[in-house]
Amino acid sequence: MRGAKRCGNLINEYDSARKGLDLFDLNCWIGRPAVRGFVAPGNTSQIRKDLIKYGIRRAIVSHIASMGRNPEAGNRMLIKEIKGYDGFSGAAVIVPGRAPGAGFKNYVNFLLSGKIRVIRLFPESHKFSLTCRDARDAFSVMEEYRLPVVIRQSEADWGQIRRVCSDYPGLNVIIEGATRKLFYDNRIYYRIMEKFRNFYLETHGLVNYLGIDDIVERFGAGRLLFGTNFPFSDPNASIMPVTHGNFSAADKKNIAHGNIERLIRYNRNFLFPSPLVGEGRVRG
Amino acid sequence: MIIDMHAHLGRSPQFYFPDISVERILRTMDSLCIEKIICSHLSMISGDTGAGFRESIAAHKKSKGRILLYTVFNPNRKDDIRFVKDCLEREGFVGIKIHPSSHQCYGNDTRYEPVWEFASSHNVPLLTHSWDYSETNPLQKYSFPALFGKFISKYRGANFILGHSGGRYNGHIAAAKLAKRYENVYLDLSGDCYSRGLIEYLVREAGSKKVMFGSDLTWIDPRTHVGRILDAGISIQDKKNILRLTAVKLFNLKYGISKEEGDCPR
Numbered sequence: 002m003r004g005a006k007r008c009g010n011l012i013n014e015y016d017s018a019r020k021g022l023d024l025f026d027l028n029c030w031i032g033r034p035a036v037r038g039f040v041a042p043g044n045t046s047q048i049r050k051d052l053i054k055y056g057i058r059r060a061i062v063s064h065i066a067s068m069g070r071n072p073e074a075g076n077r078m079l080i081k082e083i084k085g086y087d088g089f090s091g092a093a094v095i096v097p098g099r100a101p102g103a104g105f106k107n108y109v110n111f112l113l114s115g116k117i118r119v120i121r122l123f124p125e126s127h128k129f130s131l132t133c134r135d136a137r138d139a140f141s142v143m144e145e146y147r148l149p150v151v152i153r154q155s156e157a158d159w160g161q162i163r164r165v166c167s168d169y170p171g172l173n174v175i176i177e178g179a180t181r182k183l184f185y186d187n188r189i190y191y192r193i194m195e196k197f198r199n200f201y202l203e204t205h206g207l208v209n210y211l212g213i214d215d216i217v218e219r220f221g222a223g224r225l226l227f228g229t230n231f232p233f234s235d236p237n238a239s240i241m242p243v244t245h246g247n248f249s250a251a252d253k254k255n256i257a258h259g260n261i262e263r264l265i266r267y268n269r270n271f272l273f274p275s276p277l278v279g280e281g282r283v284r285g
Numbered sequence: 286m287i288i289d290m291h292a293h294l295g296r297s298p299q300f301y302f303p304d305i306s307v308e309r310i311l312r313t314m315d316s317l318c319i320e321k322i323i324c325s326h327l328s329m330i331s332g333d334t335g336a337g338f339r340e341s342i343a344a345h346k347k348s349k350g351r352i353l354l355y356t357v358f359n360p361n362r363k364d365d366i367r368f369v370k371d372c373l374e375r376e377g378f379v380g381i382k383i384h385p386s387s388h389q390c391y392g393n394d395t396r397y398e399p400v401w402e403f404a405s406s407h408n409v410p411l412l413t414h415s416w417d418y419s420e421t422n423p424l425q426k427y428s429f430p431a432l433f434g435k436f437i438s439k440y441r442g443a444n445f446i447l448g449h450s451g452g453r454y455n456g457h458i459a460a461a462k463l464a465k466r467y468e469n470v471y472l473d474l475s476g477d478c479y480s481r482g483l484i485e486y487l488v489r490e491a492g493s494k495k496v497m498f499g500s501d502l503t504w505i506d507p508r509t510h511v512g513r514i515l516d517a518g519i520s521i522q523d524k525k526n527i528l529r530l531t532a533v534k535l536f537n538l539k540y541g542i543s544k545e546e547g548d549c550p551r
Contacts (some may be wrong), residue, residue: 036454211313
């Protein structure tokens with residue numbers, strides 16, 4: 002049937018473009034969600050299988066328990082869960098000042114040894130300020146270890162985010178959206194992007210018309226990191242704006258995987274690097 | 286080729302819109318095999334009816350008919366149904382849009398009676414914004430799908446589309462219930478609603494002949510929707526219904542290029 006063939010062509014073209022990007026998802030979650038959705042997420046193994054169907058072979062994963070229940074316990078569960086999966090690295094959630102044991106530096110070493118490559122912060126939900134002393138101490142350590150920090154935009158004030166970028170030029174600060182999509186604040190983050198080279202955006206909240214194309218045109222593709230909010234959101238909503246973006250194939254690959262690999266010094270053959278102390282910093 | 290039945294022209298002051306020109310919209314449509322797009326102008330929704338109307342007509346002409354138009358009914362303006370009638374007598378206008386959240390008038394308010402009556406008696410599709418109750422945007426309470434039930438059951442002859450299919454989880458459930466129960470209720474996939482499994486759920490509940498592709502352009506990027514429809518766990522026929530056939534039938538669109546899907550310009 003003619004119509005079916007045409008629709009099939011579109012499907013094949015999209016699927017092929019998707020597979021060609023080697024997608025690396027910065028925003029994936031495991032664990033049991035507290036709210037209902039149309040699809041039950043399944044266990045870590047199922048999530049891994051589902052991601053592969055979308056052409057996503059690598060992901061930075063957080064545990065729902067780290068955000069909603071107990072960060073330290075959730076991080077331990079996360080480390081245990083991702084241990085057996087080569088394609089998974091972790092994003093641990095921390096509450097500054099609550100590091101267990103002998104201080105935050107030791108805790109960071111523990112996290113790194115468990116394949117944690119990114120830290121996530123939820124200042125509003127966990128009731129702390131990004132400019133409080135505990136947070137500042139944590140940022141100093143993360144900067145020293147070149148451990149990127151992801152902050153959910155609805156959890157923090159843009160003025161504080163800007164101050165973190167300014168005070169810690171060696172700390173890579175990544176902002177992600179959530180229910181309220183990130184693009185609603187594009188007038189604000191364009192100014193921060195102009196000013197600070199250590200400021201990045203995760204893409205799943207950049208769904209406004211030509212939103213990603215415009216950022217690439219103004220600031221280059223190096224400031225965008227592919228993310229999906231899986232398993233809550235459909236990854237295709239994040240994928241097609243990249244596969245069908247109005248920018249070069251090299252830009253697409255950088256957004257899809259190159260930029261995050263650079264930020265976490267990802268190496269397929271060496272998953273447990275030593276902390277990269279004293280390397281050249283990105284200047285704002 | 287695809288029909289995008291829920292889109293906009295113009296911009297809102299709420300955030301920065303990179304490029305809303307007709308030329309750019311047409312380029313986007315070409316790149317995604319979208320044959321026609323049905324738009325309501327954001328100025329017409331927000332109250333600057335004259336400017337929105339003029340720009341809508343100009344866009345329709347410039348696009349050589351590929352951009353089709355909704356007129357907007359504002360329940361707060363007493364004689365607005367006259368404006369709606371005038372628009373629909375012009376070339377390019379194929380439907381009516383209502384936006385209870387923007388106009389702060391609940392979906393079950395009697396002030397909507399004239400537009401339901403008109404839509405029913407003239408067989409003109411009526412599209413509404415619909416959404417779930419929201420902590421971040423309290424105005425969404427005006428547009429919860431169940432509010433429209435009173436008019437839906439009264440005006441069975443009016444083809445009614447719940448834009449965004451209720452917006453978020455509880456809204457989606459309520460919207461799907463209405464589409465399942467009433468023959469004259471349709472759903473669209475527009476907006477920043479990307480819940481995993483949503484398309485499959487709506488097709489399961491209401492059937493693909495009741496679900497349509499809408500992008501919400503110039504607000505939302507159509508690529509965020511096309512990919513998930515192409516990849517959805519539904520049949521090819523369901524995808525064709527969503528991407529084109531349901532809208533062609535509902536809006537009585539003339540076949541632009543071919544009966545089924547036409548030729549993609551790429």
